[in-house]
Amino acid sequence: MSINFLEHKIFDIVSTTAKENGVRAFVIGGYVRDCFLARPCTDIDIVVEGSGIEIAKAVGKKVKSNVSIFKNFGTAMLKYDGLEIEFVGARKESYSHNSRKPIVENGTLKEDQERRDFTINALAFSLQEEDYGNLIDPFGGVADLQNGIIRTPLDPDITYSDDPLRMIRAIRFAAQLGFSISEESLRSIKRNKNRLEILSRERIAEEMNKILMSPKPSIGLQLLQDCELLEQFLPQLSRLQGVETQEGRGHKDNFAHTLQVVDNITTQTDNLWLRWAALLHDIGKPASKRYEPGIGWTFHTHEFIGAKMIPGVFKQMKMPLNEKMKYVQKLVALHLRPTALVEDCVTDSAIRRLLFDAGDDIDDLMILCNADITSKNENKVRKIKENFALVTRKLVEVEAKDAIRNFQNPITGELIMEYFGIEPSRPIGIIKEAIKEAILEGEIENNFEQAFALMKIKGEELGLVHKK
Numbered sequence: 301m302s303i304n305f306l307e308h309k310i311f312d313i314v315s316t317t318a319k320e321n322g323v324r325a326f327v328i329g330g331y332v333r334d335c336f337l338a339r340p341c342t343d344i345d346i347v348v349e350g351s352g353i354e355i356a357k358a359v360g361k362k363v364k365s366n367v368s369i370f371k372n373f374g375t376a377m378l379k380y381d382g383l384e385i386e387f388v389g390a391r392k393e394s395y396s397h398n399s400r401k402p403i404v405e406n407g408t409l410k411e412d413q414e415r416r417d418f419t420i421n422a423l424a425f426s427l428q429e430e431d432y433g434n435l436i437d438p439f440g441g442v443a444d445l446q447n448g449i450i451r452t453p454l455d456p457d458i459t460y461s462d463d464p465l466r467m468i469r470a471i472r473f474a475a476q477l478g479f480s481i482s483e484e485s486l487r488s489i490k491r492n493k494n495r496l497e498i499l500s501r502e503r504i505a506e507e508m509n510k511i512l513m514s515p516k517p518s519i520g521l522q523l524l525q526d527c528e529l530l531e532q533f534l535p536q537l538s539r540l541q542g543v544e545t546q547e548g549r550g551h552k553d554n555f556a557h558t559l560q561v562v563d564n565i566t567t568q569t570d571n572l573w574l575r576w577a578a579l580l581h582d583i584g585k586p587a588s589k590r591y592e593p594g595i596g597w598t599f600h601t602h603e604f605i606g607a608k609m610i611p612g613v614f615k616q617m618k619m620p621l622n623e624k625m626k627y628v629q630k631l632v633a634l635h636l637r638p639t640a641l642v643e644d645c646v647t648d649s650a651i652r653r654l655l656f657d658a659g660d661d662i663d664d665l666m667i668l669c670n671a672d673i674t675s676k677n678e679n680k681v682r683k684i685k686e687n688f689a690l691v692t693r694k695l696v697e698v699e700a701k702d703a704i705r706n707f708q709n710p711i712t713g714e715l716i717m718e719y720f721g722i723e724p725s726r727p728i729g730i731i732k733e734a735i736k737e738a739i740l741e742g743e744i745e746n747n748f749e750q751a752f753a754l755m756k757i758k759g760e761e762l763g764l765v766h767k768k
Contacts, residue, residue, distance in 0.1 A: 305335040306425060306433050310363070310380055314346055315427040317358045323350035325427045326409055326436065329416070332423040336445050337477070344385045347412050347424070352376060352387035359387075391415065410438065417459065417466045418473065419444045419451050448479040456488035464495035467529060468507040475511050475520030489527045496532045501618040504533050508617070512575045517566060518559035521579075525555065536583045536613060544589070544597075551597035554585050557674055564671035573624050574664050577631040578671060583609055584632075607633035627661065631668055634658055638669040639684075641691045651691075651698040652740045656707050666692060703746055710751035711735050720759050721767030731758045 311327065318325035325348045334341035348355050353369055356376030360367035365378040375388045392407035392415060407415075409424060416422035419441040426434045435442070439453040450470050452459040460467050467489045474481050481489075496504070511520035524530040531538040541555035558579065565578040584606030585599045592598055610629040614621055637654050658665050670688060675681050713728045722728070735744075735751050735758075744750040756766070 305332075306427075308381070308383070310344070310359075310383060310385065311427060313362055314355070314359055314385075315429065315432060317355055317362065318348065318427060319429060321350070321355060321358060323348050323355065324409070325349075325355060326424040327427065328409075328412070328424040329421050332425055332435075333420050333441070333445065336423075336442060342383050344383055346385060346387045346427075347390050347409065348387060349390045349408060352389040356385075356387035359385075409436065413438055414453055416453055417463070417469055419453055420473075422453050448477070449482055450474055450479050450485065451482040452485060452488075456482075456485045457492065460485075460488055460492045461495055464492060465499055465503055465507070467492060467496070467527070468504060468524070471520045471523040471527070471529075472507050472510050472514070474523060475514035475517060478516070478519070481523065486527060489529070493528050493532060496529060501533065501616065505617045505619050508534075509572055512562070512579065513570070513572060515566070516563055517575070517579075518563045521559055521562065533617070534613070536609060537579065539586045540582060544591075546591045546597075547593070549591075549596050551589070551599075554582050558582055560674045561668075561671050564674070565667060568667050568671065569664070571664065573627055574631070574668065577628045577635075577664075577668055580606065580610060580613060580628065581632050581635045581668065581672065582606065583613070603633055603636050630658075630661060631665055634665055635668055635672060638666060638688070638691055639672070646691055646694050648694075648698055649741050651694050652742065655695065655699055656736075656740060659707075662695065666695070707736075707739075707746070709736055710746065710748040711755050716755060716759070719755070719766060720764040722764065727759070727762045727764060730762065731755055734758045 306327070314325055325346055327344060328347045329345040331341045331344045346352065346355070352374065353371075353376045356367050356369070356378060359365075360378045363378070363380045365380050367376050367378045369376045373388075374391070375386055377384065377386045379385070390407045390409050390412040392411035413422040413424065413436070419439040421441075422437075422439055423441045424436040426432060426436060439451075444451055450473050452466075470481050470485060470489065473479060511517055511524075514520060521530070525538060525541060537555070537558070540558055541553060543550045543553050558581070561581065562575060562578045565575060569575070582599075582602065584602035584604070587605050588599045588602040590598050590600070607629050610625060610632060611621065613619075614625045614628075619625070634654075634657060637657070641650055641654065655662055670685070673681055673684050673688065675684075709732050711732060713724070713732065716728050716731055717723065720727075735754055738744045738754055739746045739751070744754055759766075
């Protein structure tokens with residue numbers, strides 16, 4: 301029934317090689333699943349009732365491809381004709397309670413399928429000559445694909461307790477595929493939420509990245525919150541949920557707002573770190589929330605509080621503490637600036653300062669701020685977006701005229717020292733800051749001649765004399 305899925309010649313080569321070596325081989329997992337979903341897939345997993353490494357070596361010789369062997373995992377991988385093919389022996393597994401690393405023994409295809417995370421990933425195609433291409437689906441995986449259901453082959457309490465990463469993977473697949481998780485699985489995930497403590501944060505971060513890169517991340521993020529997993533590894537985000545009321549006045553649910561912002565930005569960019577900025581842009585709100593009688597709920601300085609929290613979030617998630625983190629931190633700190641320009645008079649000076657502070661990240665900042673425009677009042681959203689478009693046009697005009705985006709002070713410290721015959725000292729910084737401020741305020745143009753003239757004036761004011 302599925303022989304058309306095995307048209308590539310590599311499957312015939314593996315089939316023949318397995319027969320020559322007296323073992324049985326099967327295509328299993330993601331490739332089979334994606335065949336039924338009509339999704340492209342270049343990663344092929346071959347499970348062998350025997351030594352997967354030996355079959356990989358034999359296939360590698362036939363197709364003249366180098367074979368990478370991972371003895372610790374009992375796997376081997378080769379690349380061929382744009383495909384990445386991994387071989388592994390059929391296995392059965394058992395787990396100790398304090399580790400997600402299994403004790404592995406040789407097993408049969410059936411035992412290998414039983415250890416798989418979900419029914420849709422336990423599907424297999426036979427590569428045996430007598431039933432080549434036949435589907436082996438012991439747990440109703442095809443029906444679950446057709447019905448859009450994520451379900452475990454065995455008791456979910458066993459599946460999730462053995463390897464708690466599977467709980468987040470279930471949610472990730474739901475987000476990627478737009479599927480639902482079975483009620484039995486959802487209840488089990490809640491019961492086993494504390495098992496996340498045995499996971500490395502790096503593995504959790506990998507799954508979070510995949511959720512954020514899914515077509516509609518809010519599906520996965522809401523499930524993480526509903527299943528009480530998010531508070532286990534990202535409590536700063538989980539705390540955004542909820543509405544507090546005083547004197548009959550409440551604020552919006554900042555968690556729901558954040559999910560909408562992430563979904564909005566997903567339609568505009570594939571930049572993972574820009575999506576992280578959208579996810580974390582309001583994490584400073586719980587700490588800044590205040591109720592002011594006569595005014596209502598305020599979140600003053602939440603952008604700066606949130607920006608200070610970013611390094612801690614990245615550290616706890618074991619994500620890179622490098623330029624990616626600084627980029628997210630910068631966008632969180634600046635995410636209210638363009639909106640403030642919408643509400644105030646859009647002066648050239650304010651635009652220049654925004655360009656100076658954002659630099660090359662100004663375009664990404666504008667994408668984030670545009671995604672941050674959410675309201676149930678359609679007229680309000682339309683009006684804000686119209687004003688936001690005005691700010692965008694003004695940015696282009698000022699940038700073209702003043703070249704502030706990658707601002708470099710026309711006057712260097714070396715020039716100041718040479719002109720006035722001084723050593724490194726405080727007046728150099730004062731002069732450079734005065735020139736920068738004058739350019740940003742539009743008092744002088746961003747060019748050497750006017751900056752040099754101002755340098756001489758400021759030097760004289762500081763009592764400096766030109767060295768003849």
